[in-house]
Amino acid sequence: MNHFAWASARTISEAAVAASTTVADAMTASPDAAGRGTTSIVKAGGIDLLDLLKENLLAPGTVVSLKEIPGLDAIVEENSGGLRIGSMVTLAKLGDHPVVQQRYPAVFDAVRNSASPQIRNVATLGGNLLQRPRCWYFRAAEHHCLRKGGGHCFAISGENQYHAIFDNRSCAIVHPSTAATALVAIGATVELTNAEGAVRRVLLEDFFVPPDKDIQRENDLEPQEILTAILLPPLSASLRMAHLKQGEKDSFDWPLADVAVVLDLDQEGGCKRAVIVLGAAAPVPYRAKAAEAALAGRRIDENVAKEAANAALHGATPLTKNAYKLPLFETLVRRAILKAAVRP
């Protein structure tokens, strides 16, 4: 880790002015530079940022803490019935919130099953959505891979057991955020504020950036922009949802696969609309549109769920070591659909 200056922003615009470079930009400079000395970078909980610093992947001149900015850590129920979650709200706080549990059980489960209690006490939702991928080549300074501005993806022919099964031709990362799987499924929006105080709102699903658009970033955050809030839309009472995560182990680990399902069922139990999102499947949270279509207009039962689960995997292109994710996703999609359907 290099020496860096420490600053604490008091306002959003102070932070935005200071955020001269996004982490993605800093890391795609030359491999040795890693933004060395010249950049300033914002820190929320620091779980991801400190990892990058310790691995010498990032060497900012200044680290700017967002912790002192008033109001960023609030959860506010909006008149519309939606929920406004400040970007500095920790995963632990989110996972303790009764409204989240009652109205957005998929988000609740996704958050409560992320990482470990210690990490959730520190990790913020904003930082969680903006964390960089966990590809082990990406995380080791010796591997100057495509996503860091190098010329080669080490994973596609190498150790890719934890990598993507969709959209994995150029860079095979999976998006690391578990919360994102559920948030995309319910149609959450992110609120971004720049140094001038201008606010833009982007559907979370559109905020994420796939490799064919830009291989060096996972999201559309701009320099001098702060993620200020995550907005959960008001949901009609007829919606049902579920999130399932399966890791190799349950303590202190990432999902091998996770799935969020949101169903809008009519009185007879017919499916008016379904959203199915796969996490740990692709470089961005992956909408399984074929599976959604397979449910449309049908009453949910074991067979229908199975059909949809198979459809979810249409077009999958597993790599040398991750074909096991196909049966795993099939199972999780099927079980998540059934769980959502019976969940009040």
Next chain:
Amino acid sequence: MATDRTTRTERFPSGIASVGLGEVERQVALDEPPPLPPNAALAVIGKSIPRHNGRAKVTGATHFTVDVILPGMLHGRILRASLPHAKIRAIDISAATRHPGVRAVVLIARPDDPTTAVVRYSGAPIAAVAAVSMAAAEEAVHLIRVDCEPLPFVVDMDKARKQTAPLVYDGASAPTGNASGFPAPTGLPLNGNVRGPATDTRGNAAQGFAQADIVVEGEYRTEVQTHCCLEPHAIVADWRADGLTVHVSTQFTAGVRHELAQAFGLPLSRVRVIVDGMGGGFGSKSSLGNYGRIAVTLSRQAQAPVRIVLDRQEEQIDSGNRPGTWQRLRVGARRDGSLTAISLVSYGTAGVALGAGVGNFAQALYTCPNFESAQHDVFINAGPGCSMRGPGNTPGAWGLEQAIDELAERLSIDPLALRDRIDPSLVRREERRIGAELIGWKRRHAPGADLGPVKHGLGVAQSLWGANVQINSACEVRVMRDGSVEVLSSVQDIGTGIGTVLAQVVAEVLGLRPEAITVRIGDTEFPAGPPSYGSRTTASITPPARTAAWRVLQSLFRDAALVLNVAPSDLIARDGRILIRDDPSRGMSFGEAAARLRTDRISAVAARSDDYGGFRQRMGDAALAQQDLGGVQFAAVAVDTETGIVRVERVVAVQDCGRPMNPLQIESQVQGGVLMGLSYALFENRILDQYTGRMVNPNLEQYKLAGPRETPEIDVVVLENYQGNSATDAYGVAEPSNIATAPAIANAVFNAIGVRLRTLPMTPAVVLAALGKIPSRS
């Protein structure tokens, strides 16, 4: 029986307590203490006493080596190879030397020296610096320029075995040794990257197989496991004109002292090794290690204390590991289950040193007249291995105990009944009985009996481990005039709680409470203690502790007897008092007796005597007791056949360790062994990239370890097994408790799903593949 004048005849408790105790007669030296009664008759030994330093540990007061700060201390950092195989052409240290914070720079790879100029694994040390701060050391290391010529490399054992594989060593330079925990055979041929075979035979295997009604055959694979000590390897070396003092996290203070004396040409009297708190070793802290040598060299050059603490990546890559193995096992049997032949071919690799050495288990566990093994060590371009908890037998059990399970299944004999037939050990017979009852073996059903996707199963596997003893083990007990008592030995507490056990032993003899005993260990200034590896600590150091305490007590008795007007032999020590055996109302407090001492303190030093019944084998300072340690473990699992997740719901571990000294601590040891075995079974794997030769998961996030949510209910039952062999009759427990877990889980998985998993770790990818659920790639 005729007795000579240097020995006397004594009758010792003998046998397994839950089966029924008898007595065994032994000749013991006159200055040995009297036989120790069974635990039920004792006040402190055999009781669950909480560890004496437990509170300090959980409140953060314990001092670990990383907490040692000496005046003027420098920080050492090692430059490591990023290529897996390279010839170093030149190293330029000039910029590092000019760094204002740097006080010493040493080269480990020397371009002009053919034996060190080649680095053979990514992560191998090349050079090191000592600087005034960690940050300065880090900066300076980055200033060292290395010019090297990449050489072809191989990091996969199967590929390394091929004739065309790049060579890790050129003939003469290849090291010897395996990871069996036994001395490696010498003079084995080296063919490419393969050394061996080391062969063993008994009877005639070919004839044995000809007599068999049934032969089971299977290939088993285990992966490299790393030690993952909670406390990293750490050292502070302080080289001074009048001698070298080293604080180091080590499993063997006395051994490291010898190593240092030899490596740096110092007399033993000028070398002192100290360790206080330790967070585990598991075999990886058995010797000084390359980083230790580097720290001392830097300290000598800088003329200041130098601290080196390995970071997690260094821990994972260059502090040793348990070799991965490939084993082909054939077991022949008659219809009644009796074995006719076992044959084993194995290949194993850790990296640049150590290999398989898994054969002892298959050779020794069961009665079988015919046996043959051919074992090979394979070299690859990866970090070296070293002993790890139950070396050799742990991967060995993975193969053999599944083969025996398969045999039982093929013969339609219950796996326990089969073992009753082929296992001569009375200890394990009793352990099977106890464990079967606890786990509810009777409810075991045929594979796949559950209706839903989650299948349940029960499995069993056994453990065998030699009862090791270090002869070169001594202990001192001192009584002060104020009645306080000290026990001293260089033995180290690596987390197992030996300090507490020593206090118990001394307290039992002197009739005191264990808290009253001051424990001073982990310093070579004290009498040389045993290493804490090979599960030999308790077996080696508790007998001399009791003997020393008993001898000190005899001198105390002599003084007290004068006052009480009785013979010293009429006195006993109990409840803090010195009493007359036949008239316990008369006596004096322990403190009063001590106050009459002529000098400020009295002391006795005792060494480990030979086992009273003799050893089976003696190798230098080490010896093997007559009876091996037996263990049996049962596992209950639930396998989700749609996700491939294996969940271990319960483990019952029944373990023998001779006389249990402190059941509470033994339980922790066994629980630790079970957890490590579970983690080995389901998660752990050193993953090397075939194209770069680097470990891709050198941290504790991507190298997966079982955590709280993977921890099953663990029932530990400790057998009480007396053999009349020493002043305490205690043996070890740490390693044997790790051996049976993985195969017990695998056998339970088979019982659940009807498919045998012969590859570690049993991840969802492995389970789903075995169930035929992974579509083949087009």
